[in-house]
Amino acid sequence: SAVISQKPSRDICQRGTSLTIQCQVDSQVTMMFWYRQQPGQSLTLIATANQGSEATYESGFVIDKFPISRPNLTFSTLTVSNMSPEDSSIYLCSVYGLTDRVENYGYTFGSGTRLTVV
């Protein structure tokens, strides 16, 4: 089953700086996803990160602002670059793969990173 460790759990950052969020999975998974949840809103997919290929970004998200690395099948990072207060959100990573549920395959989410930009 896939267990995700996401770091940091929260951070307060200065405007103009960058933060890298890490997502470590305890098993090999092909598909990893990064989501953002702005205050009071639902989750929005930022990008899909598959190992061995460039991340695929959703409309409204660009690589220069949210560079993603996926060096292997168990790890990914999302960087929030040149931050502004509008980037204050919860960022979640997710994987699609084996789960410990009876469904066997499904989505598992990290615990989230709560980012506040001041």
Added chain:
Amino acid sequence: SQELEQSPQSLIVQEGKNLTINCTSSKTLYGLYWYKQKYGEGLIFLMMLQKGGEEKSHEKITAKLDEKKQQSSLHITASQPSHAGIYLCGADIGNGQNFVFGPGTRLSVLP
């Protein structure tokens, strides 16, 4: 347009009351997930439904998926303050490639 709709948007109930949250899609869903989110925190997986007509229960929470696999309901029996939070439905809309979320339902339970 929203792929998943949720109703109600928010709900305030007295402790001990039953409540239902609905999640609706115009498309057939390959997998329907229910999550709970404490304010400002990550997601807690509740249940996943895959088959039309499927129903699952865990403690005081029951989730159902209709036969057409386009609508799901989450029912909480004898609500408690610990049930308070945001309930999100999420769905797999295409062979594990696309996952979308509903807008969420904010539940408050008054002691």
